[in-house]
Amino acid sequence: ILNVEQSPQSLHVQEGDSTNFTCSFPSSNFYALHWYRWETAKSPEALFVMTLNGDEKKKGRISATLNTKEGYSYLYIKGSQPEDSATYLCAFYNGNTGKLIFGQGTTLQV
Amino acid sequence: EADIYQTPRYLVIGTGKKITLECSQTMGHDKMYWYQQDPGMELHLIHYSYGVNSTEKGDLSSESTVSRIRTEHFPLTLESARPSHTSQYLCASSDRGNTEAFFGQGTRLTVV
Numbered sequence: 001i002l003n004v005e006q007s008p009q010s011l012h013v014q015e016g017d018s019t020n021f022t023c024s025f026p027s028s029n030f031y032a033l034h035w036y037r038w039e040t041a042k043s044p045e046a047l048f049v050m051t052l053n054g055d056e057k058k059k060g061r062i063s064a065t066l067n068t069k070e071g072y073s074y075l076y077i078k079g080s081q082p083e084d085s086a087t088y089l090c091a092f093y094n095g096n097t098g099k100l101i102f103g104q105g106t107t108l109q110v
Numbered sequence: 111e112a113d114i115y116q117t118p119r120y121l122v123i124g125t126g127k128k129i130t131l132e133c134s135q136t137m138g139h140d141k142m143y144w145y146q147q148d149p150g151m152e153l154h155l156i157h158y159s160y161g162v163n164s165t166e167k168g169d170l171s172s173e174s175t176v177s178r179i180r181t182e183h184f185p186l187t188l189e190s191a192r193p194s195h196t197s198q199y200l201c202a203s204s205d206r207g208n209t210e211a212f213f214g215q216g217t218r219l220t221v222v
C-alpha cells in the first residue's frame with residue numbers, strides 16, 4: 001500500500017445499526033494514524049490519534065483499532081444515530097517525511 | 111475550540127490576479143499544512159511546514175507558494191490565478207505528528 005485508502009466510500013445505515021469502516025495505510029515509516037470526523041459546513045475534528053500497534057481507543061459509541069504491521073485501522077460506531085452522519089477521514093503521519101496524508105473518506109448517512 | 115483562522119472564507123477573483131490566502135494559529139504549533147479539496151474529492155496535501163523558515167511541497171503539485179516567517183502565520187500565494195485553481199483550501203496545524211491537527215474553516219476560491 002503506497003497511499004491511504006478508505007472503504008467503503010459511502011454507507012447508509014438505519015438508526016441503531018452498528019457499523020465499521022476500514023483505513024489502509026503504508027506499513028513503512030509509520031508514526032501515527034489519525035481519525036477525523038467532518039460534518040457538512042464545519043471543519044474536520046479529531047476523533048483519535050493512535051501510535052502503537054494494537055492500540056484501541058474509545059470515545060462514547062465510537063472506537064478504533066490499529067494494526068501497524070499489516071497497515072490497517074478500523075473505526076467502529078455502535079448504535080448509529082442521525083447525528084453520526086458525517087464523513088470520517090483517516091490520515092497517516094509519515095515519520096520520515098513529516099507529511100500528514102488523508103484518505104478519501106467514508107461518508108456515513110444514518 | 112481550535113484557534114486557527116483562515117481569511118477570506120470566500121473569494122471570487124478574475125484570471126491573472128495575484129491572491130494570498132491567510133492562515134493564522136495562536137496555539138504555538140510548529141507544524142502547519144495546506145490542503146486542497148475539489149468538490150467530492152479527498153484532501154490533497156499541497157504544502158507543509160515544520161516551523162519558522164521551513165516549507166515543503168506536498169504530494170499534489172501546486173502552482174501556489176507558501177512562506178513561514180512567523181510561527182503563527184502560514185500564508186499561501188497564487189501569483190496569477192487561473193480557473194483551474196478554483197477549489198477549497200484548508201489550513202491545519204499540529205504540535206507534533208502524534209497529536210491531533212486542528213483545521214481552519216477553509217477558503218472557497220473561485221477564479222473566473
